[in-house]
Amino acid sequence: MKPLFKPIAIAMACLGLSAPTAHAQNEADALMMGKHNLCIAAGYSYSSWDRYWEGSLKRDNANxxxxxxxxxMAMLNYGIRDDLNIMVSLPYVSTKTSAGTLSGLNGLQDLSFYVKYRPVRKTFGSSQKLSVFAVAGYSAPSHNYNVDLMPVSIGMGSNVTTGRLIVDYQLSKFFATASGSYLYRSNVEIDRTAYYTTRQINSNQVQMPNAGVYQFRTGYRTPYIIAEAYVDHMRTYGGFDIRRNDMPFVSNTMNSTNVGFEGKYYLPQLRALGLHAAAWRTLEGRNVGQATGFMAGVLYTLNVAKSK
Incomplete structure (x- = not known):
């Protein structure tokens, strides 16, 4: 009996220095990096759980x-223009269990590439701003890792195409951001010629369900400090529940609602260096673990514009 591991992707913040103020930026927030700035970021995250949802049943597992x-996570972020950014990231993931005989796995996971564009930026009066962002992304496994050993598999092994829309409203130093994304997943291959979902399938090809991720953020934003709270909801469009006392499978339904806090601090004396931290908790889910986690990272920005 093996509960399901739901990976939590880390998106490291990056610091933009082309404008008089510096801002964090990743593919899910409402900020942009400045033209000709390259951010080099690294971060560490940890999450754990001892209870999970087997379908709608919440349980533990002594095995x-x-x-x-x-x-x-390692990430590069480059500002082609003030309103157009590209991002590349690659995580190294390690999993383990505290009981039973199931050994954890480790290795490089999925290489991700994002393009972020801000087509709308309006200012109302002296303190109100409205921005709209569009994000396109693609990720693929960095190598042929095992996806058929849940929950200790380091990833799902699927090529994922992502589209995201972000709307941000800022009033003075306070802001609210809403976003929604759709994840289109390719089929994956497993190292056996037959498997059972809700029926017997005589193939090594597994059809992966697509998913949506919806997020709301609100908080306080200044040139050197960003503090925010967020809630995000992931919903799988398809899949099936873990059967009673059975192991999870890569194409299971995976729904979850998480809440968290995130903070970023940029050193006034050294504006190219920033610190980033976050913590989160899974409130409810289906075929996922009730995880608690944290993240800490650093980032450094270089201006790569050619001098005259």
Whole structure:
């Protein structure tokens, strides 16, 4: 009996220095990096759980004990223009369990590429701003890792195409951001010629369900400090529940609602260097673990514009 591991992707913040103020930026927030700035970011995250949802049933599992996953993320972010950014990231993931005989796995996970564009930026009066962003992304496994050993698999092994829309409203130093994204997943291959979902399938090809991720953020934003709270909801469009006392499978339904806090601080004396931290908790879900996690990272920005 193996509960499901739901990976939590880390998006590291990046610091833009082309304008008089500096701002964090990743593919899910409402900020942009400045033209000709390159951000080099790294971060560490950890999450664990000892209870999970088997369908709608919340339970524990003595054959697993406590499941934990850690990740080291590397990310590059470049501002082609003030309203057009590109991002590349690659995490190294390690998983383990505290009980039973199931060994954890580790290795590089999925290489991700994002393009972020801001087509709308309006200012109302002296303190109100409205911005709209469009994000396109693509991720693919960095190598042929095992996806058929849940929950300790380091990823799902699917090529994922992502589209995201973000709307941000800022009033003085306070802001609210809403976003929604759709994830289109390719089929994956497993190392056996037959498997059972809700019926017997005689193939090594697994059809992956697509998913949507919806998020709301609100908080306080200044040139050197950003503090925010967020809630995000992931919903799988398709899939099936873990059967009673059975192991999870890569194409299971995976729904979850998470809440968290995130903070970023940029050093006034060294504006190219920033610190980033976050913590989160899964409130409810389906075929996912009730995880608690944290993240800490650093970032450094270079201006790569050619001098005259």
């Amino acid at each position: 697993i004990g406590t499941f934990s996953a850690s990740s080291i």
